[in-house]
Structure formats: C-alpha cells, structure tokens
Amino acid sequence: MTYKQLTDWVTSTQIYKAIFRHGYEDTPRNRALTTFSNVLYHLHPVKTRRESIKIRYTWCMGGTSMLLFLMLAITGVLLMFYYVPDARRAYNDIKDIMNVVSFGSTFRNVHRLAAHLMVFTVWVHMTRVFLTGSYKSPREFNWIIGVVLLMLTLLLSWTGYLLPWDQLALWAITVGTKMAAAAPFLGVEGPFGAQLGIRPDNDLKFMLLGGTEVGQNALLRFYVLHCVVLPLMVVMFLAIHFWRVRKDGFSGPL
Amino acid sequence: MADKSFEVFPKNPKKTYGLMELVKGTGPIVNKEPEDTIFTWPNLFYLEFIVALIIIAGILFLSLYVGAPLEEEASRDTTPNPMKAPWYFLGLQEMLVFFDPWIAGVGLPTLILIGLMLIPFLDINKKGKGYYTFSERKFAISSFSFGMGLWMVMIVIGVWFRGLDWNWYWPWENAHLHKPVASGLRDLPVMFSRILGISDFAGKGLADFLVLIYFGLGLLIPAYIFKDFFKKLGVLRYATTMVMFWIMVGIPVKVGLRLVFSIKYVVMTPWFKI
Ligand code: HEM
DSSP: OOHHHHHHHHHHSHHHHHHOSSOSSOOHHHHHHHHHTSTTGGGSOSEEEGGGGOHHHHTTHHHHHHHHHHHHHHHHHHHHTTOOOOTTTHHHHHHHHHHTSTTHHHHHHHHHHHHHHHHHHHHHHHHHHHHTTTTSTTOHHHHHHHHHHHHHHHHHHHHHHHTTOBHHHHHHHHHHHHHHHTSTTTSSSSTTTGGGTOOTTTSHHHHHHTSSSSSHHHHHHHHHIIIIIHHHHHHHHHHHHHHHHHHHOOOOOO | OGGGOOOSSOOOTTSOOOOOOOOOOOOTTTTOOGGGEEEHHHHHHHHHHHHHHHHHHHHHHHHHHSOOOOOSBOOSSOOOSSOOOOGGGHHHHHHHHHSOHIIIIIIHHHHHHHHHHHHHHHOOOOSSOSSOOSTTSHHHHHHHHHHHHHHHHHHHIIIIIBOGGGOBOOTTSOTTSOOOOOOOOBOHHHHHHHHHTOOHHHHHHHHHHHHHHHHHHHHHHHHHHTHHHHHHHHHHHHHHHHHHHHHHHHHHHHHHHHHHHOBOOSSBOSSOBO
C-alpha cells in the first residue's frame, strides 16, 4: 500500500469523517475548513495578514504566555496528586515530590520555571502591545482585560509561593499580607482603618489568611485560590481576551 | 496570483445566487487587498507549533539545571534576614524603604493598575497604531519607558544589592556583616519650622504648599508650552494624564529627597503621612 492509498483509506473511513469536517487534500477549501471547523484552531482567522505573523511584530509573547499557562496547568495538576494542603505534611509532600515521586522534581522545576517565565512574558507582551500602540481604539477594552490578566498572573504566582510551606514561603507571605493590614480603609494599621472600626479580626489581612497569622487556614485559602479560583478566572478572561483579539481585529501592519 | 486563484466555494449549477444585503461597517480585513493575506493553516499554525516546541524543549532542558528552591520547613522561630519577596515584587518591597506600607504595598500597586487601565483613554493620539515608532508618540513612549525603567532598576537593586536588614550591599562586600543602623531621619515640615524658626503649623503648611506647587506647575507649565497637546486632550484627560505622570516622577523625587536630605515625610496629617 502506498502512502497515498493509506491516507485515502484513513480519510474515507466513517470515524475520520465523524471527527474531521474537512477533507485531507491540500486545497484552499480544506485549508480554510481546517481552521474554522476546529474549536481550538478557530480562535484564529482563516486567513492572516502576511505581515501580522512576523515574529518581529509580536515577539510571540502573547502566545508564549498562553503556552506557559497550559504547561503550568498540566504540571500543576500532576503536582496536586501528591500534595495535600495540610500544614503538618505539606512540606514533606514537596520533599517527596522532589525525591521520591518519579519525575516529581522535573514537574516541580518546570512548574516553578514556567511560573517565573510567565510573569516575564506577560510583562514583555504588555510592553509590545504598548510599543505598537495596539491598545488604541477599538482595542481599549482588551487592554483592560490584559491588565486584569497581568494582575491575575501575579496573584497566581504569589499564592503558589506559600504552598511549599518552607521558610521562603512563610515569610514572603507574611511580608505580603502585612501590606493587607496596612491597606487604607480595610486594614487595621492603614489610614482610616481604626476610624472605620476595623480590628485585627475583621480586616483585609484576616480575610486573606483566615486568621491573624499565616497558618493552616491561610494555607488552605491560598491552595484553593491557587488551584481553582484564580486559574478559572484566568481562563475566563483569556476567553474574552482572545475573542476580542479576533473581533477587534489584529493590529498588525497592513 | 491571478492565474493560480480559483473559487474556494465552487458554484452549484443547480442553485441560483443573489446578493442579499449590503451592510455598512468596518471589519478587520475591510479595505485590504486579498493578496496580503495567507492561509492560517498551515502558515501560522506551523510557526506557532515550532515556537511552542522550542520553548517546551528549552524549559525541560533548563529544569534539569535550575531546580526549584526548597528551604527549611516553615517556622516562626527563625526569621530569615533579609526577607525577600519574589523578584517581580521587589520593586514594591524596595518602596517600603521610602514610603509607609500602605503606599508601597497598596497605594502604588493600585495606582499602577489603574494607571495602566487608563492609558487607552488618555492617549488619544491616532498615530502609531500597529507599528513601532518613537517619533510619532514621543511623550507616550518616553513616559512608559520611564516607568518600566524605574521598575526594572528597583528589581535589580532588590535582587543584587540588598542584604542584611535591607541595607545596601555591593557584591564585593561581606554579606554576613551587619551594617550600623543609619542615622536619624527628619521630616520636611519639622525641618522648615526649625530652620526658618516658624511654628510647626506653618512648617506643615509650607510643606503642603510645596507639594501643591509641584503638581500645580506640573499641570500649568506643560499646558502652556504644549498648547496643542492640551487642547487636543481636553481638561479632564490632560489633568488625569499629568497627575498620573507627576505621581510617577514623584516617586524617584521622594527617593532622592530621602537619600540626599534624609527626609522621611513630606506631607504629614493626623491620619497618614507621605
Ligand atoms: C495571561 C496573560 C496574557 C495572555 C496569555 C495573552 C495572550 C495574547 C495573545 C495570544 C494575543 C495575540 C497577539 C500576540 O501574541 O501578541 C494577545 C493580544 C493582545 N493582548 Fe494579550 N495576553 C495576556 C496579557 C495581556 C496584557 C497584560 C495586556 C496589556 C495590558 C494584553 C493586551 C493585549 C492586546 C491589547 C492585544 C491585541 C494586540 C493587537 O491587536 O496587536 N494582554 N494577547
């Protein structure tokens, strides 16, 4: 059987036709259908301006941020299988991941590296969007969505920081949540806090930590935020972000 | 191109075709020659695929050599010194030296986020959209770069130059040797009342007045010099832009006051101090 015969046969089966809504032959029609009959691919337009896909225009930074987010989701789920957000065992779980679990250290290293990189690439992406003036009308709103994504990215990194339950984690979060206590109006130590009846047991810091200091409640809260709430929010805002890039049109050169 | 083009959706001879409607509006590809587009599949997808492969390979490779850190188990008994936040927050941590926690930890981040969100509504310059240019948007690019530069400098300082007790350590200094506690800081209003021999109240008034002058002149002088800019933006946009801009410039100014004159607070109220 030649290669051609093989592909002809595969693409003529009912299974292939049930999955793919386009033929296999390299025709413009199939090229178009490949893009818009696939739920993931149709985030893209069927045709793209030649100049828009130049790496020197986008620096590939939005797409790279997306890729890193996916890698983080995958490695994150794997880590979740071995990690329990219990202050008595969290640290040992991480030790197990590093030393006992097969490929555990690889996944943890990739997760950590990708997290740092993602902060960086999102930042560079924002710089690229600024430098090309791509936030100007009609893309103002997508820029705002972008700023929300930047904030969510930082919050994800920050909440993940506590989970290993080592010295770095405890004290970085201690410093960070001290700021919450200093928030104007909402923190005990912040301006106008005392005047508004804010106490150590009802201020912003207490809400974040579920207590007055970083302990079990804080670990659980950060875990849920890091593994469920914030990723879901990122996915929601990313959906709007990509939808908008398509609807507003890409700003690339003519 | 012409000889190679053919109908993507061939006409079905059994059907009739008619133009149903014309709609006014703009779309991403309106007014563009068909020739300057290419099929996304495979051109763009291949590119994305290759870039993704390179990045995944790169990260996997790096992960063999750059391990994620894990320190001693969390414990309240020992406090690490210095206590450093992750690198992307070191800019804010650095600000803690120069501002009260509510400004460094809450006020500035909020202002930065709001400021970023406001950019598209403040910058109404139609030029410079979809390509890189400096000459067509000098003010926008320079102020953005100024902010970014400031942010990066803070991070570099935080990562490499801060040591025990958050003191400044050159790379060649002994990082385990504590530095003497810095000598006392002064407040600008108190300095005024001492030096000029005026009452505390007048000293405060003078300091507040100087801040007002800073923002007042910051609003008036550019409006006078760049009349076109002011007219185009209108009062509200112009004022917001300039207040944001001078707050941003005010940060290194305050840092300078602290470093050169050991000034801690400029504005003092019973509720908060800046
Ligand atoms: C999780 C973070 C983010 C992801 C995954 C993401 C992803 C993307 C992607 C894939 C694109 C298509 C073009 C490109 O790659 O440059 C894009 C475009 C865009 N992004 Fe983001 N982005 C993120 C954050 C941001 C941020 C922080 C901003 C700005 C504050 C922003 C503003 C924009 C705008 C305005 C466009 C349209 C650009 C144009 O038409 O040229 N995004 N984004």
